[in-house]
Amino acid sequence: MVALYIAVIYLTVIFLTGRLLQQKVKAVKSSLSRIPGPWYGPLTTLHLRWLFSTGEIWKLVERSHAKYGPIVRLGPRQVWISDKAALKKILVKNDLPKVAMYAEISRDKFSPGLFGEIRHDPHKRLKRFLSPAFTVAYIDNLETYFKTTVRDLLDKYQSTIAEDPLAATKNGITVDLMDDLHNVALDISMGECSFGKGFGQTNPNTLIEDGVDEKVWKQIPRSIFDGLSKRYQLLRKIGLDIQFDWPAEMITVSHRRRAPDRGGQEARHGDGHDDARHRGPDGRDPAGGIGDDLWHAGVSVPGAGADPAARAKLMESLRPKPFSDQDGSEIVSSKTVRTDPEYEYLEACIKENLRLHPIASEMGRRTGNQWIELMGYNLPPHTVVSASYRDLHRNEKYWPQAERFWPERWLPEEKRDGAPAPDMDAYYPFSGGNHSCIGINFAWAEMRMVAANILSRFDIVEVPGQDIDFRQYITMQFATGHWKVTLKPRVHQ
Numbered sequence: 001m002v003a004l005y006i007a008v009i010y011l012t013v014i015f016l017t018g019r020l021l022q023q024k025v026k027a028v029k030s031s032l033s034r035i036p037g038p039w040y041g042p043l044t045t046l047h048l049r050w051l052f053s054t055g056e057i058w059k060l061v062e063r064s065h066a067k068y069g070p071i072v073r074l075g076p077r078q079v080w081i082s083d084k085a086a087l088k089k090i091l092v093k094n095d096l097p098k099v100a101m102y103a104e105i106s107r108d109k110f111s112p113g114l115f116g117e118i119r120h121d122p123h124k125r126l127k128r129f130l131s132p133a134f135t136v137a138y139i140d141n142l143e144t145y146f147k148t149t150v151r152d153l154l155d156k157y158q159s160t161i162a163e164d165p166l167a168a169t170k171n172g173i174t175v176d177l178m179d180d181l182h183n184v185a186l187d188i189s190m191g192e193c194s195f196g197k198g199f200g201q202t203n204p205n206t207l208i209e210d211g212v213d214e215k216v217w218k219q220i221p222r223s224i225f226d227g228l229s230k231r232y233q234l235l236r237k238i239g240l241d242i243q244f245d246w247p248a249e250m251i252t253v254s255h256r257r258r259a260p261d262r263g264g265q266e267a268r269h270g271d272g273h274d275d276a277r278h279r280g281p282d283g284r285d286p287a288g289g290i291g292d293d294l295w296h297a298g299v300s301v302p303g304a305g306a307d308p309a310a311r312a313k314l315m316e317s318l319r320p321k322p323f324s325d326q327d328g329s330e331i332v333s334s335k336t337v338r339t340d341p342e343y344e345y346l347e348a349c350i351k352e353n354l355r356l357h358p359i360a361s362e363m364g365r366r367t368g369n370q371w372i373e374l375m376g377y378n379l380p381p382h383t384v385v386s387a388s389y390r391d392l393h394r395n396e397k398y399w400p401q402a403e404r405f406w407p408e409r410w411l412p413e414e415k416r417d418g419a420p421a422p423d424m425d426a427y428y429p430f431s432g433g434n435h436s437c438i439g440i441n442f443a444w445a446e447m448r449m450v451a452a453n454i455l456s457r458f459d460i461v462e463v464p465g466q467d468i469d470f471r472q473y474i475t476m477q478f479a480t481g482h483w484k485v486t487l488k489p490r491v492h493q
């Protein structure tokens with residue numbers, strides 16, 4: 001009997017080793033082998049898995065494009081591209097489907113939400129269904145709700161200032177701006193924003209259980225890149241349809257966001273984007289947080305390494321406002337920012353920020369069942385093709401002085417002051433084609449409002465000595481999850 005067990009184990013090991021070798025040989029001999037990249041690329045995905053789960057994949061991609069050029073192979077069937085014509089081809093012309101990882105972001109496989117829906121027809125139907133809730137006109141109607149939320153944030157700062165107005169006027173107050181912006185609950189945005197602290201966290205009376213937030217942060221990459229669907233796919237292959245779910249902490253937070261005392265209802269799960277149609281100025285709680293899009297695109301403008309001249313020009317362009325309603329200061333609406341020339345430079349800064357810091361350094365597509373020709377290479381079926389937005393946006397060929405924060409690029413020609421015009425074919429902050437961001441108008445409304453209202457009330461100075469690095473956890477964000485700044489009121493109390 002023992003001999004039989006040993007024989008079975010022996011044969012299994014031989015079989016698995018054979019399969020592995022066969023796969024490796026196939027990967028090495030694949031037509032992808034002509035594509036440049038590191039030697040270990042064809043052999044394993046271990047490094048990719050590790051870097052995805054640490055949020056550092058963008059660093060390898062950046063280094064690899066710099067070394068090997070606009071197309072690079074980093075895995076057995078994983079390539080990255082940053083050439084503008086190639087990006088247009090995969091995103092717009094061929095409209096390649098999303099990789100399976102999108103589906104893993106969803107909690108409910110039967111109702112994955114638009115972001116997690118990777119099947120062509122259901123995606124198309126859902127997008128058509130949701131689109132009316134994302135028009136500029138519809139979003140302009142949400143102003144009352146947006147204003148209340150921005151007011152909550154300002155009130156939070158005001159109450160801190162009120163504790164010692166003299167010191168606050170002289171030295172400012174120190175806040176964790178990234179954390180605060182995560183908690184400004186204007187939308188159910190992407191990625192970890194959806195799992196961040198509960199709605200209404202700018203209200204100092206609502207606290208979340210100690211430690212939950214940190215645990216959630218740590219769970220996300222594991223859940224998405226390693227755990228859920230891999231386990232689930234394997235079990236399904238052997239005929240079992242096992243229920244899978246997010247880790248308990250993520251569920252706790254997701255439930256808290258819909259706490260009944262805030263008027264919310266237990267909505268469908270998923271990535272939450274499908275909740276959008278429930279939103280309204282009637283006080284219904286759409287739940288979630290805003291996070292990355294704001295710090296990236298708006299408020300980080302005056303900090304995090306921004307060009308000092310651009311920063312000074314931006315602050316000069318915005319008239320200082322007192323920060324409380326009692327002082328006669330209204331919350332500036334997104335429509336005002338969109339239409340009033342006072343905010344033209346702010347708009348340009350946001351666009352420039354979205355160029356240098358796109359919300360995702362890259363996004364994955366797959367070739368499906370067909371071969372496609374890309375940049376002179378033939379990509380076989382089931383190749384993962386990632387669109388390197390970040391690299392495209394920082395390419396000198398398309399963006400002269402690409403590393404320079406140069407908002408003038410986005411101004412009308414007569415105000416450009418020597419800056420080159422933007423190359424819109426090399427700019428995909430919201431992606432392109434059928435899978436581009438449905439929330440673009442929503443995102444713009446949020447960025448405009450939060451940036452205009454904070455920057456016209458406060459000078460922002462980054463607290464020195466912080467470890468400024470970035471991680472890509474679905475969206476790009478500060479690596480520590482925090483960004484401390486000093487806010488100095490621009491109008492004295």
Ligand code: HEM
Pocket residue numbers: 098114115127187188189190273276293294297358359360363364428429430431432434435436437438439440442443444447
């Ligand atoms: C500055 C803020 C934002 C940026 C830069 C941004 C960017 C993007 C990008 C690049 C994609 C494409 C992903 C891909 O290539 O696969 C995307 C997709 C998506 N975004 Fe956004 N987004 C932002 C805010 C929002 C907001 C506020 C919402 C919802 C309220 C939203 C909802 C979605 C959805 C549902 C998709 C999937 C669309 C589809 O598959 O058809 N986004 N976003």
